[in-house]
Amino acid sequence: MTTTPAEQAAMRRALSLAATPGVPLGPNPRVGCVLLADDGTEIAEGFHRGAGTPHAEVAALTEAGDAARGATAVVTLEPCNHTGRTGPCVEALIAAGVRRVVFAQRDPNPVAAGGAAALQEAGIEVEAGVMATVARGVNRAWTFAVEHQRPFVTWKFATTLDGRSAAADGTSRWISGTDARRDTHTLRAECDVLLVGTGTVLIDNPQFNVRDELDQPVEHQPLRAVMGEREVPADSRIFDAPGEALRLQTRDPAEALKQLYAAGRQHVWLEGGPTLAAAFLKAGLVDEIYAYVAPTFLGAGANAVGDLGITTINDQLRWHLKRAGVIGTGADATVRLTLEPAKAGL
Structure with missing residues (x-):
């Protein structure tokens, strides 16, 4: 037939x-x-x-x-x-x-x-x-979630050329350019969970939502999830409407994903700090990376990812570059790298 x-x-x-x-x-x-x-x-x-x-x-x-x-x-x-x-x-x-x-x-x-x-x-x-x-x-995400019994995880981070995600005083807005930030919101909208750690909420107090080209919140917001054991203020902006917010009282990435899958969620957008990113990477629970690399240097400050316990070059976590592109122009330009886990033997 x-x-x-x-x-x-x-x-x-x-x-x-x-x-x-x-x-x-x-x-x-x-x-x-x-x-x-x-x-x-x-x-x-x-x-x-x-x-x-x-x-x-x-x-x-x-x-x-x-x-x-x-x-x-x-x-x-x-x-x-x-x-x-x-x-x-x-x-x-x-x-x-x-x-x-x-x-x-x-x-x-x-x-x-x-x-x-x-x-x-x-x-x-x-x-x-x-x-x-x-x-x-x-x-893609729905199929992955059903087959693996957990949500697909996309980790996004912005970094300088020397791998810094924040300056020495803790400030991080804005490393990437305006066009890159708009691009981030477009990609965020493809997920049904936006996940950060308690540290990001306590330090940055982000709204952490999806906004349109006019910088206004879109109608259908992903679930905003805060993961970690530390308490965060009830009036933190991440809990503001529109949309729902959820506290995940755990530091274990696998447990967090288990709870989110049980809640019917399929695609997690991970945008926490270096500690949370390292935890997911070490657990082997990152399925895709969007890295926004800005043409700038800081020389000091927080790394994009925390300690992975790697002490020798032979143990590096190697990823496959799926695509690369420039977003914006001039000093506002940012390179966006899309990466996926390297296949065995590569």
């Missing part, structure tokens, strides 16, 4: 729908669905708009009405086969009389998996794995 050009075009459209900007992040994956008639023309489309809302398949079926009978459903993720806040999409597709289902990524969640088999048992043709790699990219 193979896909038709119309089904491939529909999958590209479904992937675009799944990645629709502005959809609140949450415990559910991003999913798009396109319904096709026998002649390959589009009947309806839909996408998941956040936890508690109709799934993509149901949204498309609702739009199609009776026209869904005999149609082909092109979906970015294997239709779910369980009841959560909404009913199983498999049952909705069967009830609507869909003839064929083409999907991209198999559902890695054992609770929701099994949709393909259930559809086939109902006599519906199923084609799996179409543009699966692209679909995994759309749900």
Whole structure:
């Protein structure tokens, strides 16, 4: 069984729908669905708009009405086969009389998996794995979280050319340029948790939110989490609205991630100080790094990362440079490095 050009075009459209900007992040994956008639023309489309809302398949079926009978459903993720806040999409597709289902990524969640088999048992043709790699990219953090039972962790830091994240007097605003700070907010918005340590709250008292190009807080804010055993003032700015804030009374990165995963969170943006960064690195719990390197020197002050216990060059933590780019111009320019863990043997 193979896909038709119309089904491939529909999958590209479904992937675009799944990645629709502005959809609140949450415990559910991003999913798009396109319904096709026998002649390959589009009947309806839909996408998941956040936890508690109709799934993509149901949204498309609702739009199609009776026209869904005999149609082909092109979906970015294997239709779910369980009841959560909404009913199983498999049952909705069967009830609507869909003839064929083409999907991209198999559902890695054992609770929701099994949709393909259930559809086939109902006599519906199923084609799996179409543009699966692209679909995994759309749900990169969600897929990782389900497969590893913990959130994906992105560590961001800004540093001078000599590796300093703050001056000798503790000041750190602003090492990176204006354009780099705007870039940071764009990337923060892709996460559902912003995590710092108690030290950062006590020293910097940050708002730690996501702001738009006008420097105003966006409508849907990630959860702001403060990790550590020290007490922080209840009137700290990190607890201000909009959005929610959470205290994690632990210094253990694994325990913090366990609590966040239990709360349905998938992607942690780590932006604490050098001590917190070192703890996550030593625990092997950093999955991606954004390093903003400014063309400046301090000569003294806090390092970007704390003591990792490394005493010889052979034990260095080596990372793979995924991409590099310059943000801003002139003295305001900053180099952004995107890094991922080096693969074994490299």
